Amino acid sequence: MRYAIIGTGAAGFASIEAIRSLDKSGEIFMLGDDPHGFYSRPGLAYFLTGELADKSLFPKTREDYARLNFTYQKARVTKINRAEKFLLLDGKTPLPYDKLLIATGASALPLTIPGANFQGVVKLDHLEDARGILSFAKRGKTAVVVGGGITALELTEGLLARGVKVHYLLRGDRYWSNVLDEHESRIVEARLQEEGVTLHFHSELTEVIGKGGKVGGVRLLNGKTIKCDILAYAIGIKPRAELAQDAELALDRGILVNEFLQTNDPDIYSAGDVAQVYDPITGRSVLDSLWSPARDQGRVAGLNMAGQRKSYIKSAPFNVTRLAGLTTTIIGAVGHGRDEDIVGIARGDSETWRQLPDAIVAQGGFDINRVRILVGEKILIGAVVMGDQTLSAPLQKIIAQKVDITSVRDKLLARDAKIADVIVDFWSKHAAVA
Amino acid sequence: MSFINIFKSDARRRTTLFAGHVVPDSSRCVQCGICSYNCPIGIDVRAHAWRDEAINHSECLTCGECVARCPRGVLRFDRTDLFAKDAQ
Ligand SMILES: Cc1cc2nc3c(=O)[nH]c(=O)nc-3n(C[C@H](O)[C@H](O)[C@H](O)COP(=O)(O)OP(=O)(O)OC[C@H]3O[C@@H](n4cnc5c(N)ncnc54)[C@H](O)[C@@H]3O)c2cc1C
Numbered sequence: 096m097r098y099a100i101i102g103t104g105a106a107g108f109a110s111i112e113a114i115r116s117l118d119k120s121g122e123i124f125m126l127g128d129d130p131h132g133f134y135s136r137p138g139l140a141y142f143l144t145g146e147l148a149d150k151s152l153f154p155k156t157r158e159d160y161a162r163l164n165f166t167y168q169k170a171r172v173t174k175i176n177r178a179e180k181f182l183l184l185d186g187k188t189p190l191p192y193d194k195l196l197i198a199t200g201a202s203a204l205p206l207t208i209p210g211a212n213f214q215g216v217v218k219l220d221h222l223e224d225a226r227g228i229l230s231f232a233k234r235g236k237t238a239v240v241v242g243g244g245i246t247a248l249e250l251t252e253g254l255l256a257r258g259v260k261v262h263y264l265l266r267g268d269r270y271w272s273n274v275l276d277e278h279e280s281r282i283v284e285a286r287l288q289e290e291g292v293t294l295h296f297h298s299e300l301t302e303v304i305g306k307g308g309k310v311g312g313v314r315l316l317n318g319k320t321i322k323c324d325i326l327a328y329a330i331g332i333k334p335r336a337e338l339a340q341d342a343e344l345a346l347d348r349g350i351l352v353n354e355f356l357q358t359n360d361p362d363i364y365s366a367g368d369v370a371q372v373y374d375p376i377t378g379r380s381v382l383d384s385l386w387s388p389a390r391d392q393g394r395v396a397g398l399n400m401a402g403q404r405k406s407y408i409k410s411a412p413f414n415v416t417r418l419a420g421l422t423t424t425i426i427g428a429v430g431h432g433r434d435e436d437i438v439g440i441a442r443g444d445s446e447t448w449r450q451l452p453d454a455i456v457a458q459g460g461f462d463i464n465r466v467r468i469l470v471g472e473k474i475l476i477g478a479v480v481m482g483d484q485t486l487s488a489p490l491q492k493i494i495a496q497k498v499d500i501t502s503v504r505d506k507l508l509a510r511d512a513k514i515a516d517v518i519v520d521f522w523s524k525h526a527a528v529a
Numbered sequence: 530m531s532f533i534n535i536f537k538s539d540a541r542r543r544t545t546l547f548a549g550h551v552v553p554d555s556s557r558c559v560q561c562g563i564c565s566y567n568c569p570i571g572i573d574v575r576a577h578a579w580r581d582e583a584i585n586h587s588e589c590l591t592c593g594e595c596v597a598r599c600p601r602g603v604l605r606f607d608r609t610d611l612f613a614k615d616a617q
Contacts, residue, residue, distance in 0.1 A: 138561030138562055138563075146563060147566055151566040156573075156576075386560070387556050
């Protein structure tokens with residue numbers, strides 16, 4: 096049996112561990128076009144701020160690789176030939192497969208305005224991107240950041256930490272409007288301003304201006320110009336589904352897979368950021384761009400590829416992140432609608448967060464410590480925890496396990512409810528019984 | 530104060546040395562490696578988090594550096610009985 100894995104990310108690596116747990120002798124090939132192989136992409140944000148050295152981004156040791164006994168090949172897969180079951184590497188070398196996993200991830204949506212190819216226009220997908228940013232980000236320089244979601248702020252924080260002055264452009268009137276509520280957006284914006292970031296609302300970029308192919312500034316729709324040396328963008332991501340599209344696999348926004356992570360070709364599986372995964376519980380197929388689901392999907396795909404029939408059950412998507420230095424956990428469904436700063440989804444993001452059905456909001460806390468919960472009929476369907484993270488783990492479990500909260504629902508929705516106390520009390524009793 | 534200093538002072542704020550284990554919640558972990566990077570004696574805390582295993586390492590000082598530095602609340606102290614576990 097020969098397994099081929101396209102992609103060296105969390106999904107690809109987890110699939111190999113799973114295959115090896117069942118099949119000790121099959122041949123496994125891992126193919127990737129990132130020169131650095133498997134590393135923590137979310138960790139790139141901390142590399143930018145200087146909290147981490149780049150060599151620390153690599154989770155696996157030589158022994159880990161040896162133990163899994165697979166062949167890693169740095170190559171770009173340029174074609175999947177389904178009829179004869181082989182891949183083409185770098186347009187020339189064929190590699191036959193029996194079972195294939197497409198775990199090609201997602202890449203940043205490109206900026207398409209004039210001047211977008213100038214030196215100094217940057218994004219944050221790969222380690223090489225991060226290194227490139229650091230080579231431009233010298234004290235005394237000025238950057239303009241456009242886009243939204245987590246990555247736009249990671250770029251902002253990384254640049255600030257390197258002494259760069261930052262202008263952040265927002266198209267609408269607040270930050271991340273379809274995930275955060277207005278109060279949360281304002282908290283983040285105020286903190287950015289305290290850090291010296293200049294926010295420009297209702298601002299749309301039309302052109303990068305510069306000399307000799309280098310960024311010198313940007314022009315906005317309202318005619319204004321801002322001088323800068325760097326333009327960093329994070330306007331959304333797109334699953335890297337071109338290979339699958341070429342091979343005529345079923346696609347929607349990503350590669351469509353069933354609960355066994357199988358595409359419409361029974362020998363081809365897909366997992367991670369590139370896969371749009373069927374959720375048997377909601378009947379929906381959704382995209383996530385989250386590390387933990389990518390790893391879980393890779394694992395379940397690997398088990399199925401090696402012959403064990405196993406369903407992937409989607410858990411309430413969540414992320415713990417820092418927004419303007421404030422630790423924030425986002426769990427389940429918390430918002431809806433469109434955000435003008437992102438097309439589709441961004442990094443560290445889930446479509447589910449914007450699929451908020453009818454729910455009542457309860458919120459508590461002030462200043463920077465804030466919790467917002469979305470209260471359904473019998474369960475909690477989402478939460479945003481900002482600042483103090485005491486409630487983050489209990490809420491994650493209450494939401495993921497769909498714990499019946501009927502007994503405290505009225506208390507949570509009471510005027511001036513002390514939500515944190517109610518949740519902590521409820522959870523300690525629940526955990527004691529469970 | 531810059532963001533970076535906020536993170537650093539957070540790490541300094543911890544005062545207690547716990548008797549117990551550092552325990553990860555792997556579903557929160559993105560393998561960034563800040564924990565291993567900051568471990569004063571070089572334990573690969575991240576590898577434990579990948580396997581969802583307690584840092585049951587004889588040299589762990591339970592100094593709390595990894596717990597405090599993790600930006601995602603992956604790590605916590607658990608007052609498990611170290612000796613009882615070791616004896617198993
Ligand atoms: C800056 C940043 C911040 C993030 N923050 C968070 C966060 O806070 N929380 C969170 O949960 N997630 C976060 N994420 C998202 C998380 O990293 C991804 O969800 C996860 O890495 C997806 O894993 P994957 O294996 O699906 O894809 P990837 O890690 O993207 O790996 C795909 C691999 O496939 C390779 N590839 C693609 N096409 C080909 C081809 N044709 N031939 C050969 N190789 C190919 C690529 O080189 C790449 O190595 C962040 C990501 C980034 C970049």
